[in-house]
Amino acid sequence: SSPEAEETEGTSAAEAVVSVPLPPLPKATRDAVLLALAPRDAVDIALYGRFLAEIPDSPNVDGAVQTGHAFTVHEAEQIEDFYAAADDAKLDRKRNALSFLDAADDAGAGMTGYQSLISGTFYRHAVLDRTQLRTNLRAAGMDEQEADTAASEAEKEFVNAFVLAFPEAKKNSTASTGTLPALVLAFEGERPYNYASAFQRPVDEGPVSAGGEGPAGPAAVRRLLRHHTFVSRRREDLRTARVLTYDPEIDTLLGELGLPQSLTLVERTEDLTP
Template identity: 45%
Template sequence: MNTLDAPYLNCHSLSTQSNVLLVRDALGRPKQCWYGDANRVTLSPQTQRRAHRMHMRDQANLGAGPLASRAWGLRTREWALSTAESLHHTHRWDHQEALDTARAALNGLGLNFGATTNTAYLTKVMVFAPENAGETLAKVIHTHQDELATWIAKAAAAKAAGADTKTKKSKTKGKAATGDDDAAPAAAGKDDKTPPMPQKVRNQLIAALAPADAIDIALYGRFLTEIATGGNVDGAIQTTTAFSVEPANIVEDYFSAADDRKIARQRQGADFTNALALLNAIDPLATEDPEQDLPLADNRGAGMTGYQPFVSGTFYAHSVLDRALLRRNLRNGGTPEDEIEDYARAAEQAFLDAFVNAVPGAKKNTTAAPGTLPKLVLVHEGKRPYNYATCFEEAIQPSAGAPSIQGATRLLQHHAMITRKQKLDPGTVLTYDLAVSELFDDLRLSGQLGPLEVHTPEELATPLTAGQPT
């Protein structure tokens, strides 16, 4: 593949959110940071990246978009469970034997498991691997069933011997501490260690977890420290922390939740017809009888009350796609050479669609945040990444007008300066906002709108592909 003339695809957006809580810190509060001259509310990169990745995957699962027929990855702690399911259903293994063997095989690669009943078959870290890795692991385990059974037995024996040696050493040390003349050091012998897994089996198991042609691994990368040769991948997408262009605006929303049974009783009303007779029947000298003291329903107030923080603001977000690295990841994953270019372009189109349309789904039912479309999206090529966060170091003040319009004006002015000084292609812009659309019209009439206005995410990269090899 020839070197791309403009290997970086820079993506910038301004999106206005009203009363949302897309991401929280450990205390349940909106994430914040001090930037420039004001405190801002922020959206962490992992929140955005997961929204983008799941949007692309969901579209593909629906048979839509350029990646509909492509392979995907799965990030989970449940690979032992997935492998055991395949061993049980496809290869007719006993279910418990399948679980134990899958766990032992993955543990032999260096993956550690939880110590409780609920986590005994869950790896301590999530492993990002091709979605069919469980089936592939099961096939390897089934093919080498006898070799693995022998190795597992030896490993268990070595572990038991090691535990016994530790116990003896502990007892010997205790005797020596009491001054017992009969205490003797443990006999020196072979160091008890777990025998290594047969190399051929190990290589095939590692290959089953290799990134292969999973497109989301090629785009976002993975880091697997537990397996030295497990195939770490540098992600082709960089993502900044999104932040509000105006000072942080956090509202403590007081809420009250209704109890349905209580509301039903309130609607029926109280029966006062025999109230006097009931009061006269009460014996003030009667002692309490716990067995007859039944709890009474309370019709007062709401069922539950509390406070929930929400944020509003216009957020600047930035991501950049390293086109050259994406192609290299696809090649290293085993994608056929004659398919790499089409695959990479399809991934680029899908990523742009996700960058425009994907919104983190936290509290989506009480905020409807995923329905928000961006005010402005700017996409352009470059020989290096271009992050425009610095143009919002001075916070926009709402007193001077809508922050989103001020932000759009400032972002376009900043891009015009960078375009002129760095000799960049101006790229493309997209808006779903009437006020920003009018801003585009004004700038276009005055000859100051450098980027080409487009109307769909698919068009965002269309003028940018001229520098790519055919």
């Protein structure tokens, strides 16, 4: 046969291989995948939802959690930190070299570079749909009592995780794991209320005597609580709110402000949930 004929036959064979459809997912495997991801056994799926495009008839789950990205309540300036690192053992060998060949030894580490640094007082927002969470658990096979018990435990874990959350980027060089929020405000309502608009105008950290608002932390707390109180007077669905602080200065500030009856000061994350 001619080379052209062999090439045509090879192309046809390749096309035939490509056009063979993938075998359907065996039912046992499909059921095992869905069982492993069942919301009643993986509560994080009941919280955050699930979408399996690979299994068209899979029971997808609507998320019960909404989160917003964190942003600073004041103007934050990015700093470029230039650094240099040298291997002390390498430098020591060069200083104590007995000959030119020893001094030429270049084994060891050495580098220069820069990294961007930025810090600030952040506002974070998250919503937990308690009704949707229980709906997801009921749809997964739990009865009403089981769903309510599992949802209550999930709520506590979610709130605790939100309070203790911290940025992990470069956590070894920034020691971010020790941070705790200056203030946590938790409340219930028939719909989400995001107070990000309280910080449309950045906090002016200048001296109060010069028209500023002082340090960002206390200033942000004043704005946030003022905003919540203002909205609460106009939205009857807002229920009793709870506040938690890990900052003694903020604790003193809350005492000076005099919290309204609609706000309850708590001391543990477990008390933030109803």
